[in-house]
Amino acid sequence: MAKAQFDRNKVVDQSIALFWQHGYSASSMQQVVKSTGLKPGSIYLAFGSKEGLFREALETYAQNSITRIRTILDSAASVGEGICTLLEKFVEDSTRTDYCSCFLVKTQLELASVGGELHEFASSRLLAIEAEFCRYLEREYDATLSKQRATSIMLHIFGLRVYGYHPGAAQRMRDGLRAGLSWLPWGE
């Protein structure tokens, strides 16, 4: 009974890069074949279909995202400072030359019209992220205010994910964040 000879994690990571950059429709299985070096048969045996591979890529990305958020918020001196750090990281993301927004956000927009699992999954993970913020905020604020501010943060994050494509957007985004999230401890 032969075991798979390729590294599944590597294949998923390469698929994340491909799908994240080009989206679902504009990524072809032949590009996957080329970028992973696997033959079609191996991919289909391991992941079932293009949708199956995309789902696994998206799930992995979502898990990484939540981990990233928790790591930053857990190591911050306060929830507010952690959120500032996180938002600044999102701003920095957009200054990379290969910036391509957020895989979950892009999937949410691209696949809304067809509905289905992938769109619902993206939606559910984004809501989970908001719930995560809310959970952290409740350490310092009451339930109502935490919920409201968590939503406000999500609106800003989504905003950054779109606004980040403008050239020279970083400084404007920082100003916009300070204007809209003035309750955060933005250091001087």
Place this chain on the structure above:
Amino acid sequence: MAKAQFDRNKVVDQSIALFWQHGYSASSMQQVVKSTGLKPGSIYLAFGSKEGLFREALETYAQNSITRIRTILDSAASVGEGICTLLEKFVEDSTRTDYCSCFLVKTQLELASVGGELHEFASSRLLAIEAEFCRYLEREYDATLSKQRATSIMLHIFGLRVYGYHPGAAQRMRDGLRAGLSWLPWGE
């Protein structure tokens, strides 16, 4: 010299609907043929290519968007009230069953990786919308504050365009807007 027998505006409007909903890659020229009733040859004579038709659809959509914004802001009692009305309309957009975000935002995200005219056009129109807000705000605030608040508004609009896909998002978005744009005159 025969004149075109179809209504160009109608064809463009139908193309806006198609491309807006499914995006560039997931829309096929065969769908355009079916939804417009035109034959391939006529479409290619009139618009040159899929990209040409998409560009004209996107340009028309962008023009309509700016007109919509100006109409609402011009007929408001104050700039602030006009912006509130506009944001509420964006919230209401998201409650439609066939909601599909903003055509410019979707194009910006989908076509960023390929670059090119279409992505740059989407980008330029979104920046033009921000400049428009800035122009209106300068009636009531100084240049610096106007710029900052225009960016903050854009971040919130982009946020709405993504957040709107969540079921039951309308009320949460309203709360989030009041939290992030507290300087606006949100009636009681």
Place this chain on the structure above:
DNA sequence: AATTATTTTGAATGATCGTTCAAGAATGTG
């Protein structure tokens, strides 16, 4: 009515799409 300029038609093109499958290679088990 004849001529000219333009548009419409719709089948056809080659390319690429996601996917399959029979055959061969590789590995674990007895």
Place this chain on the structure above:
DNA sequence: CACATTCTTGAACGATCATTCAAAATAATT
């Protein structure tokens, strides 16, 4: 080492993709 099981290979499939074009139809001009 033989057997059973699983994985890999890569050519091939039918479907669909954006696009083309020669021929027919239409409308403006003479």
